[in-house]
Amino acid sequence: KTRIFAVANQKGGVGKTTTAINLAAALAQGARVLLVDLDPQGNASTGLGIGYDQRQTGTYSAIMQEGDTASLPRPSTVENLSVIAADNELAGAEIELITADRREYRLRETLRGYGTRFDYILIDCPPSLGMLTLNALVAADAVLVPLQCEFFALEGISQLVRTVDRVRRAFNSDLHIGGIALTMYDRRNNLSELVAADARSFFGDQVFETLIPRNIRISEAQSHGTPVMVYDPKSSGAAAYLALAGEVKGRG
Amino acid sequence: KTRIFAVANQKGGVGKTTTAINLAAALAQGARVLLVDLDPQGNASTGLGIGYDQRQTGTYSAIMQEGDTASLPRPSTVENLSVIAADNELAGAEIELITADRREYRLRETLRGYGTRFDYILIDCPPSLGMLTLNALVAADAVLVPLQCEFFALEGISQLVRTVDRVRRAFNSDLHIGGIALTMYDRRNNLSELVAADARSFFGDQVFETLIPRNIRISEAQSHGTPVMVYDPKSSGAAAYLALAGEVKGRG
Numbered sequence: 001k002t003r004i005f006a007v008a009n010q011k012g013g014v015g016k017t018t019t020a021i022n023l024a025a026a027l028a029q030g031a032r033v034l035l036v037d038l039d040p041q042g043n044a045s046t047g048l049g050i051g052y053d054q055r056q057t058g059t060y061s062a063i064m065q066e067g068d069t070a071s072l073p074r075p076s077t078v079e080n081l082s083v084i085a086a087d088n089e090l091a092g093a094e095i096e097l098i099t100a101d102r103r104e105y106r107l108r109e110t111l112r113g114y115g116t117r118f119d120y121i122l123i124d125c126p127p128s129l130g131m132l133t134l135n136a137l138v139a140a141d142a143v144l145v146p147l148q149c150e151f152f153a154l155e156g157i158s159q160l161v162r163t164v165d166r167v168r169r170a171f172n173s174d175l176h177i178g179g180i181a182l183t184m185y186d187r188r189n190n191l192s193e194l195v196a197a198d199a200r201s202f203f204g205d206q207v208f209e210t211l212i213p214r215n216i217r218i219s220e221a222q223s224h225g226t227p228v229m230v231y232d233p234k235s236s237g238a239a240a241y242l243a244l245a246g247e248v249k250g251r252g
Numbered sequence: 253k254t255r256i257f258a259v260a261n262q263k264g265g266v267g268k269t270t271t272a273i274n275l276a277a278a279l280a281q282g283a284r285v286l287l288v289d290l291d292p293q294g295n296a297s298t299g300l301g302i303g304y305d306q307r308q309t310g311t312y313s314a315i316m317q318e319g320d321t322a323s324l325p326r327p328s329t330v331e332n333l334s335v336i337a338a339d340n341e342l343a344g345a346e347i348e349l350i351t352a353d354r355r356e357y358r359l360r361e362t363l364r365g366y367g368t369r370f371d372y373i374l375i376d377c378p379p380s381l382g383m384l385t386l387n388a389l390v391a392a393d394a395v396l397v398p399l400q401c402e403f404f405a406l407e408g409i410s411q412l413v414r415t416v417d418r419v420r421r422a423f424n425s426d427l428h429i430g431g432i433a434l435t436m437y438d439r440r441n442n443l444s445e446l447v448a449a450d451a452r453s454f455f456g457d458q459v460f461e462t463l464i465p466r467n468i469r470i471s472e473a474q475s476h477g478t479p480v481m482v483y484d485p486k487s488s489g490a491a492a493y494l495a496l497a498g499e500v501k502g503r504g
């Protein structure tokens with residue numbers, strides 16, 4: 001059975017896209033993976049080197065169920081990793097969905113329609129709890145929550161947990177927190193350790209063991225349109241995302 | 253005349269809240285300033301030490317024009333700096349506004365109602381281009397755009413500029429880009445300089461001269477609920493925000 005993860009956190013800039021790209025690439029080393037870019041900014045599409053000219057049809061078509069949705073996943077430069085890119089109309093979908101019928105279930109229906117074509121599907125969410133993220137939470141089995149090791153990080157988490165609870169009760173009884181990934185951890189910065197310790201005391205073993213370090217090779221890789229384990233396999237960033245993939249597989 | 257700024261960028265984690273808090277505190281050294289926390293996450297309220305128990309009425313009341321809006325600005329620990337905190341119902345306002353009448357003008361009406369009580373009003377926006385940010389763009393004279401010196405930073409800027417143009421034509425003929433502030437600049441990181449150079453070639457002298465450095469004292473100050481120039485007046489972060497305030501005043 002395909003495992004579907006929403007990579008979500010309404011706090012901005014915490015490493016959602018970075019985690020979606022690199023975890024997807026790490027999982028693709030031994031499985032068939034689909035990455036869905038549900039953020040109108042299209043950072044996941046850019047981070048995998050997908051040009052603007054290749055984004056004619058994508059996640060908007062998947063949600064509005066226009067045309068042949070089976071052909072929406074496109075191969076990326078990474079073996080076993082397919083992508084549904086953020087197309088241009090996606091920016092308007094948040095408002096359009098408000099009045100659409102079955103508005104919460106659209107992405108779920110399209111992704112479930114792929115049967116067993118993929119072993120993992122990861123959905124990169126925008127930094128808000130609106131209709132797009134709601135679609136991802138209804139489509140997913142579990143939520144992966146990147147948590148930046150910075151001061152404001154824990155502030156919005158209870159709002160996210162409440163939203164996940166509401167979605168589980170109203171739309172998707174499978175939905176649960178799949179794990180919390182601590183990102184941009186910086187050993188030299190006391191705040192990092194404080195946030196990590198706080199997260200572990202709140203969430204216990206829902207927090208992954210793997211700490212994703214702040215590592216310049218991760219953002220350099222993005223500027224080259226490729227995952228960090230392809231750009232610099234020996235980097236601490238590559239090692240961390242491979243370890244995280246191992247934990248995600250293990251919690252299966 | 254009161255100058256009203258929206259601090260906006262739909263990209264997450266770029267330093268909107270950090271810029272709103274610290275620029276407001278720097279301007280407050282010689283002027284009467286109001287900071288409006290329009291982000292349901294409430295990071296600006298937390299960063300100024302406003303407890304959850306003090307957020308009974310705030311920005312939601314300002315938008316829904318409930319009760320005595322004149323009493324919504326509350327003093328902060330910083331002299332000459334008042335705050336309208338993010339109250340608990342703000343998370344629901346984005347959806348509620350969709351069907352409200354005069355939905356784009358509500359915050360503008362409340363803030364204009366303060367007459368000349370303040371010299372500057374800064375509005376901290378959430379990381380999206382929805383109804384809350386739209387209210388801020390209609391209320392403001394100018395937009396201050398924090399731009400993180402990281403790879404994905406420039407990706408969403410053209411969407412923001414298009415939105416500002418649309419708002420100017422449809423709702424607020426004064427609205428313009430007041431300036432672009434380069435944040436989290438790290439001299440040791442080539443990407444920082446690349447992004448800064450790109451921004452200057454796109455936007456010319458709309459980009460402020462002041463570079464806001466990545467400086468741990470800035471996030472430590474937030475964990476103490478106080479602006480960086482109060483927490484550590486000698487830090488590079490404090491100096492940068494004071495310099496930025498000088499530029500903002502100068503462009504009046």
Ligand SMILES: Nc1ncnc2c1ncn2[C@@H]1O[C@H](COP(=O)(O)OP(=O)(O)OP(=O)(O)O)[C@@H](O)[C@H]1O
Pocket residue numbers: 011012013014015016017018019039043125126127183184185212213214215216218219222237262263264265379402403404405
């Ligand atoms: N471990 C890391 N080390 C260094 N830089 C990182 C790391 N993780 C993310 N970054 C950088 O931090 C910035 C924010 O990360 P990213 O864009 O993945 O966050 P996000 O949560 O997806 O943001 P948004 O809320 O806008 O969707 C990016 O510029 C990215 O390159």
Ligand SMILES: Nc1ncnc2c1ncn2[C@@H]1O[C@H](COP(=O)(O)OP(=O)(O)OP(=O)(O)O)[C@@H](O)[C@H]1O
Pocket residue numbers: 010011012013127150151152153263264265266267268269270271291295377378379435436437464465466467468470471474489
């Ligand atoms: N110049 C800086 N030096 C060091 N850390 C910084 C700096 N500016 C911001 N930060 C930290 O980076 C993180 C993101 O900043 P901030 O929360 O201000 O961004 P934002 O754009 O308001 O995020 P959101 O999109 O969630 O509203 C915070 O944890 C903050 O403490």
Ligand SMILES: [Mg+2]
Pocket residue numbers: 016017018039043124125126
């Ligand atoms: Mg992202």
Ligand SMILES: [Mg+2]
Pocket residue numbers: 268269270291295377378
């Ligand atoms: Mg913010």
